[in-house]
Amino acid sequence: MDNDYIAFQGSLQQLLEKVESGEMVPKLQASHAPPCKFWTAFMVVNGIRHMAPVIHGPTGCTYGVANAYKLTSCEYRGVPLEPTACTALDESNVVYGGEGKLVEAIKEVEDRYQPELIAVLSCCCSGIIGDDVETIARDAEKSVNARVIAIRSEGFGGDFRSGFEDAFRAVMDLMEPPRQTRENTINILGARVGPTYTEWLEDLDEIKRLVSAIGVEINAVLCGGCTLDEIRRAREVKLNASWCYDWGQKLGDLMQERFGIPYSRTGQPYGLRATEEWLMGVAEPLGLEKPARELLGKETDQVRAELESLRRNLGGKTAIIEVAEFPGPIRALSLARMAEEFGAKPVVVNIHPYTIKERMPSIKFLIESGQNPEVVLTKGLFSLGTFRSSRRTELEIRQLVTGYDNAIFLGTPMRQPGIPQVNLTTRTGFPQYGFPGIRNIARLVESAVAHAARPRSKLFRQVLYGG
Amino acid sequence: MATEHEFLTRTAERCHDPYLRCALYGAAQAVLGISGCCVLAHAPQGCNMLVNSAFGWQDADYTETLTLCTKLCEDEIVHGGEELLTRTILEAREFSIPIMFILSACGPEIVGDDITAVCEEVQSQVDFKLVPIQCAGFRGSQYDGTDIALEVLLKNLVTDTGQKIANSVCLIAPHANANPTWVGDLRWVQDVLAQMGVQVTATITHGTALSDFEKISASEASILLSFDCGQKAVDYLSTEFGIEQVCKDIPLPVGFGNTRRWLSELAEHFGAGEVADRLITEGEKMVVEVCRRKGLEQFFMHRAPSAIVTDATIGIPLVRFISEDLEMLPELICLRSSQEKSKEILEKELKELSLNPRVIYGADVYQSSTALAESRPEAVFGSNIEKHGIEELDIPFIFLIASPTMRFRMIDREYFGYTGMLNLIEFIQNDWRERYRSRQRRYQARW
Numbered sequence: 001m002d003n004d005y006i007a008f009q010g011s012l013q014q015l016l017e018k019v020e021s022g023e024m025v026p027k028l029q030a031s032h033a034p035p036c037k038f039w040t041a042f043m044v045v046n047g048i049r050h051m052a053p054v055i056h057g058p059t060g061c062t063y064g065v066a067n068a069y070k071l072t073s074c075e076y077r078g079v080p081l082e083p084t085a086c087t088a089l090d091e092s093n094v095v096y097g098g099e100g101k102l103v104e105a106i107k108e109v110e111d112r113y114q115p116e117l118i119a120v121l122s123c124c125c126s127g128i129i130g131d132d133v134e135t136i137a138r139d140a141e142k143s144v145n146a147r148v149i150a151i152r153s154e155g156f157g158g159d160f161r162s163g164f165e166d167a168f169r170a171v172m173d174l175m176e177p178p179r180q181t182r183e184n185t186i187n188i189l190g191a192r193v194g195p196t197y198t199e200w201l202e203d204l205d206e207i208k209r210l211v212s213a214i215g216v217e218i219n220a221v222l223c224g225g226c227t228l229d230e231i232r233r234a235r236e237v238k239l240n241a242s243w244c245y246d247w248g249q250k251l252g253d254l255m256q257e258r259f260g261i262p263y264s265r266t267g268q269p270y271g272l273r274a275t276e277e278w279l280m281g282v283a284e285p286l287g288l289e290k291p292a293r294e295l296l297g298k299e300t301d302q303v304r305a306e307l308e309s310l311r312r313n314l315g316g317k318t319a320i321i322e323v324a325e326f327p328g329p330i331r332a333l334s335l336a337r338m339a340e341e342f343g344a345k346p347v348v349v350n351i352h353p354y355t356i357k358e359r360m361p362s363i364k365f366l367i368e369s370g371q372n373p374e375v376v377l378t379k380g381l382f383s384l385g386t387f388r389s390s391r392r393t394e395l396e397i398r399q400l401v402t403g404y405d406n407a408i409f410l411g412t413p414m415r416q417p418g419i420p421q422v423n424l425t426t427r428t429g430f431p432q433y434g435f436p437g438i439r440n441i442a443r444l445v446e447s448a449v450a451h452a453a454r455p456r457s458k459l460f461r462q463v464l465y466g467g
Numbered sequence: 468m469a470t471e472h473e474f475l476t477r478t479a480e481r482c483h484d485p486y487l488r489c490a491l492y493g494a495a496q497a498v499l500g501i502s503g504c505c506v507l508a509h510a511p512q513g514c515n516m517l518v519n520s521a522f523g524w525q526d527a528d529y530t531e532t533l534t535l536c537t538k539l540c541e542d543e544i545v546h547g548g549e550e551l552l553t554r555t556i557l558e559a560r561e562f563s564i565p566i567m568f569i570l571s572a573c574g575p576e577i578v579g580d581d582i583t584a585v586c587e588e589v590q591s592q593v594d595f596k597l598v599p600i601q602c603a604g605f606r607g608s609q610y611d612g613t614d615i616a617l618e619v620l621l622k623n624l625v626t627d628t629g630q631k632i633a634n635s636v637c638l639i640a641p642h643a644n645a646n647p648t649w650v651g652d653l654r655w656v657q658d659v660l661a662q663m664g665v666q667v668t669a670t671i672t673h674g675t676a677l678s679d680f681e682k683i684s685a686s687e688a689s690i691l692l693s694f695d696c697g698q699k700a701v702d703y704l705s706t707e708f709g710i711e712q713v714c715k716d717i718p719l720p721v722g723f724g725n726t727r728r729w730l731s732e733l734a735e736h737f738g739a740g741e742v743a744d745r746l747i748t749e750g751e752k753m754v755v756e757v758c759r760r761k762g763l764e765q766f767f768m769h770r771a772p773s774a775i776v777t778d779a780t781i782g783i784p785l786v787r788f789i790s791e792d793l794e795m796l797p798e799l800i801c802l803r804s805s806q807e808k809s810k811e812i813l814e815k816e817l818k819e820l821s822l823n824p825r826v827i828y829g830a831d832v833y834q835s836s837t838a839l840a841e842s843r844p845e846a847v848f849g850s851n852i853e854k855h856g857i858e859e860l861d862i863p864f865i866f867l868i869a870s871p872t873m874r875f876r877m878i879d880r881e882y883f884g885y886t887g888m889l890n891l892i893e894f895i896q897n898d899w900r901e902r903y904r905s906r907q908r909r910y911q912a913r914w
Contacts, residue, residue, distance in 0.1 A: 030535040030555050036513025054482070058573065058604035060489025060517050067871060068516075074855040075873050081855035083833065088483040094577060094605050101481050108482035112833060124511060124574040125605055128544060155511035156544045156574050384558055387529045466530045 005396045008377040012333070012348070013367050015375050019356045026357035031386045036155035038123055039065055040163030043192040044171065045119040045151070046070065047223030048231070052115035052146075055086035056102050056133055057123025061155070062086035077201075079225075085109050089125045099131045103140055110144040116228040117174070120150040127154030147174060147228065161358045164192055168251040171223060171231060172258065178236040184286055185217045185237045189255075189263075190248025191224025202431035204243050207269070210279050210434055211241075214291040222251065235259050241282050244268055246330040246362040267366060268330065269433045270441075271338030272300065272307060278434075299435045306442035307342075313445045315343030318404040320419070322349040322397065322411035329355045333366055335410050335424075336373040338441070344408070346373040349397060350381045376400060391465045408448065416461055420452035484832035486803045486852070488517055489604030491572050493612025493696070495521035496642050497620065498568040498600070500672025505533040505564040505595070509552050509582055510572030512538040514604075518570070525642060525673065526650055526879075533562060539574055548580050556589050556597065565677055566596040568616075576603040598623050610696035610804055613643055617671060617700040624680035627708060634737055636660060637686040637710070638670040640697030645778040645803075645850070645869040651881030651890075652719075656692065659730065659746065659884070663739035671700065684708040688736060691715065694779035694809040711736075718812060719780060720883045721891070722788025723751060750885030757889055764896055765794075767846075767864070774799035774842065776835045776849035777869035779809040781882060785848055785868075786816055792888070793895075797824045799842045805829035832856065866898045 008015060008024065018024040028034070035043075038057075042065045045051055055062045066084035073079035087105045089098050102120065109118055118140075122133045137150035149170045153163055188207060208218060219237050220230035240255055241264040242248025252263030264281035267274055276296055283292030300307075319339035323332035329351040336346035356363055378400065380392030394415060401407045401417045409421045422444050424432065429440045461467070491510070495518045498506055508518050515536035522534060537555050539548045552569070559567060571582045586597040600619045602612045617640065641653040653673055660667055668686045669679035689710050691701045704710040713736045720729035727747050734743030773795040775782045779802045789795040802809070805828035813826065825842060827834055836856045839847065846864035847853050851873045854865045867874065868882070868891060881887040 028538070030507075030537065030558065031533070033512035033515040033536045033538055035516060036511045039513050039516065058489045059483065059485035059487055059608060060492050060604040061513070062483075063485045063488045064513075064516055064520070066485075067520075071851060071855070071871065071873070075851065080858065081852070083484045085482050085484050085833075087481065088485065089605050090607070091605055094573075105482040112482070124514075124544075124572070125577065128574060128577045154574075155513040156539050156541055158541070160512075384535070384561060385533055387533075 005379050005399060006376060007379045007382060008375065010375060011372050012363070012375050013372050015351070015353070015377075016356055016360075016363055016367065019353045020360075024353040024356075026353045028352065028354045029382060029384050029389070031384055031389065034160045035163075037158045037160065037163035037166070038121060038153040038155045039068075040160045040192070041121055041151045041153035041167040042163075043069060044164055044167035044223050045117075045121070045149075046073070047191055047225055048117055048119075048171075049225060049227045050082070050115050051117040051119055051228075052083050052085060052109045052113045053119045053121055054102065054105050054109055055084070055121050055123060056089065056098060056105075056126040056131060057086060057121075058089050058125060059086060061123045062088075082115075083109070083113055087126075089123075094125055094129055097129060097131060098126055099136055102126075102131065102133065102136050106136070106140040106148065107144060110146055115146050118144065118146045118148045119170075120148065121153045122151070123153070124155050127152065127157060149173060159358055164247065165250045167192075168222070169254065172251070172254060174228065174231045175234045175255075175259070176232045178233075180236055181238060182217070182219065182236045183238065184215055184288065185219050186211065186239045186241050186282060186286075187219050187234050187237050188221045188224075188243050188248075189240050189251045190242040190244050190246070191221050192247060200430050200432075203433040203437075206431040206434040206436055207241075207243055207278075210275075210295070211282055213295050214279070214283055214288050216282060216286065216288065235261065237261060239264060239282065239285050241266075241278075244330065245365065246328070246359055249362055249365070265365065267337065267369065267371075268334040270331075270334040270437060271310075271341045272303075272438060273341050274334065274337060275434050275438070303435055303438045303442075306439050309442045309446055310342040310438070313442075313449050314339055314408065316406060317344045318407040319344040319346045320349055320397070320401055320404070320407050320409045320411075320417070321346055322409070322415060323424075324350065324412070330359065330362060330366075332411075333363075333371055333373065337371050339410065340373070347404070348373050348375045349400065350377055350393060351375055352381060353377075387466075394465055408445070413460075414464055416456045418456075420448040422448040482833075485608075486830070486832060487608040487610065488520070489609060490602045490606040490612030490615060491570060491604050492517040492521050493609030493614075493643075494570055494600050494602035494616035495612075496524055496609065497613045497616035497640075497672055498570070498598075499525040499527050499532060499534075500642060500670075501566070501568075501675045501677065503531050503565060503677075505535065505559060505562060505567040507552075507555060507559070507567055507569045508534070508536045508572060509548065509569055509575050509580065510536060510539060511574055512536055514572040533559075533564065535559065539572075544574055544578055547578060548575050549585050552580065552582065552585050553589055556585070557592060559595075560593055564595045566598060567593075569597060569599045571599070571601050571603055573603045573605050576601060576605075608804070610643060613640060613696045614699050617697065618703065620671065620680070621683070621700060621703055624677070625683045625708075626681070627684045628681070630685050631687055632666060632668060632682070632685045633687065634664055635666040635668050635682075635686045636688045636690055636713070637668045637683050637704070639689055639691045639700050639704075640693040641670060641673055643693035643695045643697060643778075644780045646781060646882050647870045647872050647874070648876050648879040648881075651879035652883045652887070653692065654879065655881040655883045655887060656690070659733070662746065663734065663737050663742045665733075665737050665739070684710075686710050688713045690733075692719070692780075694719070694783055694806065694812070695804040696806070698806060698808055716812060716815075718784035718787065718816060720887075721781065721784035722792045722888060723754075724787050724791050725784045726750065726884055726888075754885050754888050758892065763892065764899065767899055768793045768795050771795045771845040772798045772842075773846045773848065774801070774839055774844040776801040776830070776839070776847060776853050778803045779806065779813070781869060783809060783813050783816065786813070786822065787820060788888070788891070789848065790820055790822060795846065797822055798844055799825050799827075799838055801827045801830035801835040801838060803830060864899055864902055866895045868894055
């Protein structure tokens with residue numbers, strides 16, 4: 001195979017080492033931009049009910065997140081329209097400071113909306129001019145009924161991940177000393193974006209179903225539609241678990257460190273083995289191994305045919321896995337593990353060094369847990385120009401798959417690699433977690449194999465890649 | 468007749484739930500209407516989301532138009548981002564682009580990055596034109612941003628040719644229009660002008676070729692297609708090149724009365740009376756016949772107390788349309804902007820129509836929600852924001868005519884003119900029926 005289009009080929013461990021040593025530049029090119037810290041911090045607090053944000057910045061940052069998250073929550077998740085307030089900083093505030101305006105805005109938000117929680121978020125403007133949002137929030141809390149938290153979320157202040165983490169850290173300050181320890185009760189960590197369409201509720205539902213079936217109660221999904229009261233009582237649980245190891249990891253570690261609450265470290269429950277690990281990761285610390293094993297045994301029996309189908313369709317194949325920024329590379333690695341479980345050799349394509357850097361602790365955890373798939377980065381990934389990068393990568397993936405016998409592609413239908421292709425984005429394909437996930441993915445893989453010879457749409461191809 | 472008009476209170480200035488994005492977005496909207504350009508946001512990466520939204524609003528094509536972002540981080544805010552900006556501009560040399568607009572966001576402007584100086588310094592090293600635009604979010608709303616960008620475009624790209632093209636016009640700010648498929652309105656205007664034998668020298672901006680800017684100074688007239696911004700650009704063209712604004716004191720052509728008046732004034736200026744008369748006669752006849760054949764539901768509209776919550780561009784002409792053609796009673800008008808010229812036009816309209824609604828200029832979401840709760844109209848002409856905002860109020864009808872509607876439309880459908888009337892009536896009737904759709908099954912089927 002002519003390899004002049006390949007920028008990296010090796011194991012995940014080797015890629016990690018190159019990123020850590022700076023050999024692979026962990027920076028996205030100028031044409032690719034995920035959300036900034038402000039957007040991601042907002043995502044977290046947006047998942048708390050009856051929270052009123054006070055965004056200390058201009059209207060652009062505010063309307064952006066209101067439109068992207070609030071309104072979509074209303075439209076697709078039955079969430080009522082709650083405010084997205086801001087101080088609408090203008091030129092004069094930038095010159096003379098906006099702290100006074102912020103104090104008044106907090107009081108005004110309390111009067112207008114009577115929220116349970118007010119979350120003050122700083123933006124680039126307020127961050128640079130040095131408005132002290134944390135002190136103001138602390139002082140303002142004395143004169144309002146709501147709890148008030150502040151998050152230093154200037155867009156330039158860190159990458160998207162730091163927004164999630166700093167917001168979770170601020171949420172921790174709302175957790176009150178436990179009045180009791182609630183047996184067999186857990187928190188699910190790491191949800192963000194609120195109860196909106198970008199979270200797959202079906203995966204969360206499967207997690208809830210599994211833990212409920214072994215007699216475990218969930219105090220809160222932090223922060224996926226939780227209440228302030230649930231956050232206050234978050235320290236009363238026996239254990240924290242996550243719906244996605246990556247997003248829950250920071251909050252889990254911090255809660256363990258600060259409050260001594262153990263955190264179940266397991267990956268995403270894709271496939272049988274990971275599902276067993278996820279459930280036992282919750283059951284063992286709670287002393288519920290017996291019901292968990294019984295449940296796993298019973299449910300495994302019910303998916304025997306699907307497990308066989310997955311072994312038949314994936315066994316001996318090379319699974320080319322491409323999951324880009326959304327829904328994220330951790331899913332790609334979970335899929336790689338699942339493919340391996342069913343006898344395929346996984347090759348994860350185009351997991352950007354940038355994302356390796358941003359998700360370093362999670363990647364290290366996965367490697368320590370024995371996941372170390374082959375990774376291929378093609379040069380298109382590093383091209384300037386989103387369209388040009390995408391088109392070049394498409395051509396490179398088409399070339400890459402020809403180098404493998406018996407390959408199957410797992411990822412987005414936006415690629416047209418010319419091999420059996422599993423569409424992991426269909427609505428009925430969710431949940432992908434747990435036992436229904438095994439059923440769904442088995443069906444999707446069956447379909448991919450059965451329809452491999454069908455031509456792909458010229459319309460789709462030309463829309464995406466020109467011509 | 469006394470009309471109660473309200474402006475943003477001091478309270479709203481402190482705590483604002485906005486309908487509008489910031490100046491960076493408005494500037495991006497304006498420049499992304501230029502075909503084949505490259506837009507570089509000198510900004511942290513979050514601001515690039517605004518550029519992406521503007522890209523969608525301008526119906527830009529990602530195979531033709533390129534957006535880049537310097538993705539400023541703490542280092543650039545502390546030490547300055549000019550070096551990174553220079554590097555990114557130079558990296559773009561690998562593209563074949565005629566022009567690059569560099570838009571600065573809040574961060575770099577506050578720390579003093581001089582994008583103009585960088586552009587001057589780098590210009591000789593690149594074979595595309597560099598145009599810096601200082602449009603930080605704190606400079607104002609998206610409408611202010613469009614005004615800023617239009618000023619830069621006109622001052623940088625338009626030169627006085629000293630000649631005039633007879634019967635020619637340039638169109639200003641078509642994109643500042645809350646119709647989710649505003650391109651339909653622009654197409655209608657262009658079509659009408661073509662029928663009147665009027666040449667459009669340039670549209671600033673949508674699908675605008677760079678070469679179009681060379682013809683602008685030769686325009687005989689200008690038409691402003693927004694009541695939310697663009698007046699400054701029109702005034703500049705008038706002062707610098709003697710380009711006369713036409714249709715300037717009347718609402719845009721929505722509904723029979725407005726369309727008739729707008730076409731007549733246009734025709735008077737360009738000596739196209741016969742064409743206008745034909746368009747009016749045929750258009751009105753077509754609307755009546757279509758409504759008769761398709762079945763126009765009238766009974767829910769007659770004297771229904773109504774609210775209009777949208778931008779001034781669509782909101783002002785809607786007043787006459789819904790009161791004269793649909794027999795509704797506007798009792799509340801919340802406009803997202805507050806331009807003096809627009810206020811004058813609306814006040815004149817209200818006086819002529821003997822209407823006395825509550826009017827709020829420059830409204831934010833809280834103000835319009837509160838006003839809707841107080842006035843409890845029967846119908847609201849608004850956006851998806853009002854749809855969710857009034858959920859717990861006893862307001863039966865919400866007609867989704869203004870952005871954001873969260874509805875996918877593949878075909879651009881105008882509100883202007885006669886087909887525009889039919890489009891609006893169709894949306895209204897569908898939303899009216901939506902109200903009566905069953906959400907639940909009362910019993911299960913047996914098969």
